[in-house]
Amino acid sequence: MTVQNRLTIAVAILSVLALTVVGLVLYTVEANNVEGRNSASMTQEIAEMRSFAQNGVDPETGERFTSVDQILTQFLAQNRPDEDETLFAFLTDGRVLYQGDPNSAVNRSQEFEEAVAGVSADGGEIKLTIDGDEYEGYVLPITSGPGGNAPAGNASAGDSAGGTNSGTANGPGSFVVVHNVTASHTDLTHVMQIYIIVALAAALLISGISLVLARKLLAPVTELRQTAQSISGGDLSSRITTRGHDDIAELGRTFNDMLDRLEASFETQRRFLDDVGHELRTPLTILSGHLETMDSSDVDDVDETRTMLLDETDRMARLVEELLILARSRRPDFVRPEQVDVPSLLNESLAKAKGLGQRDWRIETPPAIVLTGDRQRLTQALLQLASNAVEHTEEDQSITFGARVVDDNVHIWVRDEGSGVPDEIAAGVFERFSRGSTEGHGFGLGLSIIRAIAEAHGGTVVLDHVSRGAQFRMILPKGPQ
Template identity: 45%
Template structure:
């Protein structure tokens, strides 16, 4: 039973644009909430300081009058605590949300101010004043859901004691702050909505290259490698577009190369297979000579197909990153080793032209393989006893290794395609036209190149392997 993971095959629950918009909205809302909370706390503390300062000012003025002890109207000392407080109340106007109270020695309290009804009817208020009358002080009082700050200053003369009380409606003073915070909350909500809308629009514009990339990638998955992204802008997404287009170019080139390789391989294998089938169909099993001749011919064709398959596999491996293994190599030893191995290929006059006494980062086995392939190619285009030279040198900051022959040379018509697969020159014997393409693949893996010298005064051809001295071309 096969199950489908909705996280893989199903559509995304939230798009990148939606997640970016939500993230911006959440961050903006969090920032505004933090600012609002900080503003509320700081403003509340400021209001508390203003209230305490106002209470302290009223009590301080009463204390100064009490310290003077002289009634300004009579020029004599105050006759009682009630007279002192009454005179003080007659000369002072309370601030907003503030009342000034006179709790006499006996009788009903009086006040100056707006008249805070909840205090006049609450039994908790006179109880608090009674508690603070002995020493004085400040305390908060909650009545009917409202908070009042109460300052009590006792006034005593002999055995008579009255109380001067200042009450401040804290909630009333904070009413403007609450209105401000409500306005701030509404504006913040509107700001979050507007910022989210702008963020969604910007995210859509910024992510449009990604959307085009997705659409192009979907087309590729359906087999179309011709689509390319229109590169716009100059940022990280622009570089992503260029990189994606470069990747498509490499993929398209690789797929085209594979198709050509398969087509050419099929074409080249068709001939030996046809030969095998034809000879097997006309073979006379009762004729020993016919069997022997057919067997020899078929083995030769099978050997040709084996070499073709080996060459094709080598070309396929050349696309892999581990095709070459670079190491510090002595070019002189590499040149001499390739020459000694080439002597066993055929009866030719093998010559060492020159050697470069230096070191370079290469794969010595692959370079030896390339030189022997060039040497084998030279053997097939020369007669017994002909001269073939092998050499190396340092030239223009590069290391060059070459194989030259004294054959008929490369026809001008083939010079442009000599390194392509299945390109065969005139007179090649048992060749598939893969040798030079293998050499080119080895040099490409070294990030170098193989070049054919221009035709000179003498006959023959010279193929050079050119590599940067640092191991990279």
């Protein structure tokens, strides 16, 4: 069960629940409206019947009614019931007249007649079920009494009604209003059936759309999982394609940054192991060969071998130290930024560099330059450049430290008047184990270390073409001031 499937199922369930609640609310409201209309219609019919009987005069002839049957018959003849409504007149001689659509189920129902007879004395509501249909109605008794005035009774169909005197009527009768509740709810039932079909279609449509959206939105997560699986197989070159600026895209970019760091770390480790294996193999072979051929009984041979072995171990220690610096240069804590006063940095570095040899040491720098960087690492780079310059210059030749600001960068250089860098090796002079000449005791890692320090500061180092000697220049961002 993937996240995509769980989201789709959750959206589908929520959609069905929401549509169900809406349907129930709509059905309840409309059912109450139907019941209200039915009740209002019955109330109106009963009120009209009361008024008609109390008046006691035939509106067509202007003569007073002479019997209950005449009142009931004349009222039915002059009224048309609403839809799903039937008006009944129970005459004094036992006959039953009706007005409205024929409904044989009610007209011939003994249960209906018994219900009417049960409340005909005082009047009241009736409810019954015939052939599966529900009915509700109201019975208004019409009775004769002494005198010429008919008592009015109550005006509400929901209340019991007193008898109505027709003056000269000769027996009791009843006026009945009946509503077919099931039929009056038929339209509502049809509407709800249509609503259910539309709601199910809407739920399916919403589920389909949510599935597509979930697949689209979670595609970076799927790609993230696949990329992580490929990393487990040893492939660190895979990257996630990121689009947009939402949380998922930001996650993808963060993951890509992590892969960049991982790949750089593995590459650094691989190069470190390759370099160590490449550079230490020869010294170890030399050590092993001399130990095997050394004559332990010859004191002079032992002393000579000892001196040579100590020199080689010192050399290997320096090599390992330089390789470790290169390996650490990719770590976030390789540099510790602080505000560095560049003129002060150059003056201190120049003072330390003077111990490297008798040269014409000079300095060129504006009075005030500040950059954000690691003072110790920058000093290390300057001293390495100074050491290289001393190695390729003669006594009294000049070595110049300098700096200037160009836009948002600080340029720091060391320039000498020595032999310079041959054109054939200038392009690869910053590569590891690249040496400008066979002279000297270095390993060809000095300029690589300087480049690593510059890149750790977000800058770079370049070899400038000058008319005499060589000039190495670090280009470093000023950083936040």
